[in-house]
Each structure stands twice: as structure tokens, then as C-alpha cells.
Amino acid sequence: SDELTQPPSLSVSPGQTASIACSGDKLGDKFACWYQQKPGQSPVLVIYGDTRRPPGIPERFSGSKSGKIAILTINGTQTTDEADYYCQAWDSSNVFGGGTKLTVL
Amino acid sequence: EVQLVESGGGLVKPGGSLRLSCEASGLIFTKAWMNWVRQAPGKGLEWIGRIKSKSDGGTADLATPVKGRFTISRDDSKATMYLQMNSLKTEDTAVYYCTTPYFWSGLDIWGQGTVVTVSS
Numbered sequence: 001s002d003e004l005t006q007p008p009s010l011s012v013s014p015g016q017t018a019s020i021a022c023s024g025d026k027l028g029d030k031f032a033c034w035y036q037q038k039p040g041q042s043p044v045l046v047i048y049g050d051t052r053r054p055p056g057i058p059e060r061f062s063g064s065k066s067g068k069i070a071i072l073t074i075n076g077t078q079t080t081d082e083a084d085y086y087c088q089a090w091d092s093s094n095v096f097g098g099g100t101k102l103t104v105l
Numbered sequence: 106e107v108q109l110v111e112s113g114g115g116l117v118k119p120g121g122s123l124r125l126s127c128e129a130s131g132l133i134f135t136k137a138w139m140n141w142v143r144q145a146p147g148k149g150l151e152w153i154g155r156i157k158s159k160s161d162g163g164t165a166d167l168a169t170p171v172k173g174r175f176t177i178s179r180d181d182s183k184a185t186m187y188l189q190m191n192s193l194k195t196e197d198t199a200v201y202y203c204t205t206p207y208f209w210s211g212l213d214i215w216g217q218g219t220v221v222t223v224s225s
Contacts, residue, residue, distance in 0.1 A: 035211075
């Protein structure tokens with residue numbers, strides 16, 4: 001299956017750790033990417049290659065993967081991290097997960 | 106500064122056509138694999154297609170929901186990618202983004218998006 005499954009929402013308090021999981025068959029042999037999208041803005045790549053962070057992305061963002069499950073972790077979550085987060089399996093179809101709305105309050 | 110600028114969005118009736126453009130600057134366009142991603146109102150991101158660089162074959166791949174109706178092309182002399190949309194449906198209403206994996210193995214460069222509304 002091409003589908004990637006994410007929880008629709010997650011709520012954390014400031015300073016806590018947020019972990020968003022993404023599962024799908026394609027993650028078994030494809031790298032995972034993660035994108036952050038704030039309201040009214042274009043998405044921003046925050047993780048690529050399962051674990052790599054592009055320049056300019058805060059160190060509190062990290063990625064991991066085990067088998068067919070990828071996880072985006074935000075340590076010491078800040079209110080500015082409130083956004084929608086999407087996973088993606090990096091391959092020919094580039095399918096996205098359904099997105100997770102992270103609320104920080 | 107690397108920049109992608111979409112244009113061509115607007116209001117169109119069901120069954121109609123529209124052509125979107127994505128003009129790139131600040132990057133070596135001839136090497137870029139260019140993608141279109143859309144987002145329906147209140148919904149998630151949906152990858153709809155990609156065109157490879159000419160040196161990698163220049164072929165386009167389209168997602169199932171738009172295959173046969175949409176076409177992606179590029180004009181390297183103008184550093185521009187196009188999305189020709191035919192037989193538009195109300196469910197094609199969305200913000201359309203162009204994006205490319207330029208520096209990293211992920212879609213790291215995005216345009217601001219252009220809005221397409223399909224309605225009678």
C-alpha cells in the first residue's frame with residue numbers, strides 16, 4: 001500500500017516532548033521526510049533522510065525510523081512549534097501522510 | 106536567493122481548463138526535478154506530479170487522481186514549469202504549490218502557492 005498513516009492530532013504542554021509517528025509499507029525501504037506547515041504558509045522541510053536536519057532547523061527537531069514506522073520528535077516543544085506536520089516517503093510517488101495537528105498549550 | 110513563483114490560478118467552471126506556471130530563480134533550473142503539490146481547503150498535502158530534469162530523461166509522472174487530465178511540462182530556457190489542467194472537477198479546488206528537492210533529499214524549496222477554484 002502507498003498510504004502513510006499519522007495521528008490526526010497531538011497536544012503537548014510547552015517544554016514537553018512531542019512525538020509524531022508515521023507508518024506505512026513504503027517506509028520499509030524508503031527514506032522518510034517530515035514537513036512543518038503553519039496556517040497560511042507553505043510547508044517547510046524539517047527532516048529528510050529519516051534523521052537529517054536541514055540547516056536552519058532547530059536541534060530540538062529530530063527524526064528516527066524503525067522498520068515501517070518513522071517518528072518525528074520535538075524536544076522542549078515551544079509554542080512556535082504549533083503547526084501541522086506531514087510525513088512523506090521519499091520515492092517515485094512521494095505520497096504524504098494525512099498530517100498531524102500539533103497543539104502546544 | 107532561491108525562489109519559486111506560481112501563477113495562473115483563478116476561478117474556472119467544472120469541465121474547464123487552466124494552465125499554472127512556476128517560475129524559478131536563483132537555482133540551476135536545468136538540473137532541478139520539479140514537483141506540484143496541492144492542498145484542498147482544510148485538507149492535507151497531496152503530491153500530484155513531477156517532471157525530471159532533461160538530463161535525467163525529462164519524463165513526467167502524475168498521481169492517479171489527475172492522470173489523463175493534467176500534464177506537466179517545462180521550458181528550461183524560461184526556467185519555468187507548467188501544469189496544464191483539463192476536465193477540471195470541483196474536487197480539484199486547492200492551493201497548488203510548486204516545489205523541488207534542490208539542496209537535500211526532500212522538498213526543500215516551495216513557492217507561495219496559487220489558488221485554483223473550480224465552481225459553477
